[in-house]
Amino acid sequence: MVTSISVCLSYYCYFYKNKYSFGQAKLAKLRRELLTPTTKGGGGAGEGFDVTKSGDARVGLVGFPSVGKSTLLNKLTGTFSEVASYEFTTLTCIPGVIMYKGAKVQALLVIQLLDLPGIIEGAKDGKGRGRQLIKHIVTGYFREVTWIFFKIFLEMAKSNFICVAPFQSHVISTARTCNVILIVLDAIKPITHKRLIEKELEGFGIRLNKTPPNMTFRRKEKGGINFTSTVANTHLDLDTVKAICSEYRIHNADVSLRFDATADDLIDVIEGSRIYMPCIYVVNKIDQITVEELDILDKLPHYCPISAHLEWNLDGLLEMVWEYLDLCRLYTKPKGLNPDYEDPVILSSKRKTVEDFCNQIHKDMAKQFKYALVWGSSVKHKPQRVGKEHELEDEDVVQIIKKI
Numbered sequence: 533m534v535t536s537i538s539v540c541l542s543y544y545c546y547f548y549k550n551k552y553s554f555g556q557a558k559l560a561k562l563r564r565e566l567l568t569p570t571t572k573g574g575g576g577a578g579e580g581f582d583v584t585k586s587g588d589a590r591v592g593l594v595g596f597p598s599v600g601k602s603t604l605l606n607k608l609t610g611t612f613s614e615v616a617s618y619e620f621t622t623l624t625c626i627p628g629v630i631m632y633k634g635a636k637v638q639a640l641l642v643i644q645l646l647d648l649p650g651i652i653e654g655a656k657d658g659k660g661r662g663r664q665l666i667k668h669i670v671t672g673y674f675r676e677v678t679w680i681f682f683k684i685f686l687e688m689a690k691s692n693f694i695c696v697a698p699f700q701s702h703v704i705s706t707a708r709t710c711n712v713i714l715i716v717l718d719a720i721k722p723i724t725h726k727r728l729i730e731k732e733l734e735g736f737g738i739r740l741n742k743t744p745p746n747m748t749f750r751r752k753e754k755g756g757i758n759f760t761s762t763v764a765n766t767h768l769d770l771d772t773v774k775a776i777c778s779e780y781r782i783h784n785a786d787v788s789l790r791f792d793a794t795a796d797d798l799i800d801v802i803e804g805s806r807i808y809m810p811c812i813y814v815v816n817k818i819d820q821i822t823v824e825e826l827d828i829l830d831k832l833p834h835y836c837p838i839s840a841h842l843e844w845n846l847d848g849l850l851e852m853v854w855e856y857l858d859l860c861r862l863y864t865k866p867k868g869l870n871p872d873y874e875d876p877v878i879l880s881s882k883r884k885t886v887e888d889f890c891n892q893i894h895k896d897m898a899k900q901f902k903y904a905l906v907w908g909s910s911v912k913h914k915p916q917r918v919g920k921e922h923e924l925e926d927e928d929v930v931q932i933i934k935k936i
């Protein structure tokens with residue numbers, strides 16, 4: 533009791549001492565603990581949230597109930613996920629496969645966000661799937677229940693009652709395995725939904741359409757906190773940096789910035805395990821809005837207006853997904869034969885070297901590697917002899933010459 537009061541007091545004092553949001557740092561910490569898988573784990577594969585990763589890349593659909601996620605998934609992949617006008621039709625993670633330009637892209641309905649007051653309201657009146665959903669949350673809840681969950685629940689309750697179904701770490705783990713996130717929005721619903729979803733994903737360490745902060749953070753044995761910057765800083769000064777570090781019990785470190793970083797950027801770097809993910813805002817049901825409204829949407833960066841039901845602009849969406857996935861198709865060419873254009877080797881990593889190509893084909897390929905011959909945009913000559921470090925480009929043709 534006494535300890536809890538003193539903890540409260542010290543937090544209280546802390547809140548007043550520091551410029552950056554206390555709640556944010558605390559929530560970040562709690563959520564990091566949530567991301568660390570528990571040994572027991574909740575819900576087996578039977579529940580439909582642990583979907584095995586397959587194909588060359590993974591796209592995750594995220595959105596509020598009834599924005600048309602299942603309709604979109606069905607149209608893009610030809611799978612069947614029930615579509616209905618009531619909210620929370622889909623309660624599990626449904627996978628499908630998009631075949632596009634020779635690549636197999638797994639599309640997943642990963643997260644559905646819950647608007648708790650809405651559900652409770654609905655359940656009370658026996659509407660939609662409110663009752664089942666609450667049962668779903670409650671069973672999941674007791675399976676993995678720890679103090680952390682309670683604390684997160686309370687933090688979330690304060691922030692608009694938005695949380696992720698069904699409150700389990702593997703749902704978020706799944707979201708973190710995606711190569712691209714599609715945030716599905718309803719054109720006639722408030723734009724605040726977009727911000728709520730972004731906040732939710734950000735809270736779980738997922739950074740959308742961002743590059744990792746250009747700064748270095750190095751812990752050391754002694755010497756205190758050393759803060760340097762190559763640019764003018766409007767957000768951070770030595771005192772703020774020290775305060776944030778002490779929150780993580782770090783008293784000796786070199787922090788050097790190469791851009792105007794915020795407190796959040798520093799927290800991201802200290803915490804690590806952030807995932808930087810491309811994201812497309814898919815605005816569905818554009819059949820319900822005016823041409824003028826559509827014109828505005830069309831100009832916003834990372835937006836893709838569609839009508840899943842009427843199949844409007846699904847090609848445009850696929851093209852955009854392809855671009856954001858940034859995949860590389862490489863055609864193998866066996867000696868003396870034509871390149872195999874039917875079945876490309878697909879690389880999805882940031883770096884796409886000849887070595888990555890070898891590893892993708894066979895685990896021992898890199899060991900037997902002597903040199904490679906490459907035709908395509910990454911080289912000047914046709915073919916050009918290259919080593920393992922050579923960076924390949926989309927649609928290159930590669931022939932591996934092995935050591936004898």
Ligand SMILES: Nc1nc2c(ncn2[C@@H]2O[C@H](COP(=O)(O)OP(=O)(O)OP(=O)(O)O)[C@@H](O)[C@H]2O)c(=O)[nH]1
Pocket residue numbers: 595596597598599600601602603604614615616617618619620621622623644816817818819820838839840841842
């Ligand atoms: N007008 C219009 N309605 C659509 C469109 N796409 C989907 N809908 C309708 O929106 C409702 C919800 O669609 P679902 O695909 O079930 O939505 P969901 O996001 O999967 O919903 P939950 O699984 O309940 O979270 C259904 O009645 C669909 O027919 C569209 O492009 N235009």
Ligand SMILES: [K+]
Pocket residue numbers: 597598599615616617618619620621622
């Ligand atoms: K629905």
Ligand SMILES: [Mg+2]
Pocket residue numbers: 601602603613614615621622
């Ligand atoms: Mg659905």
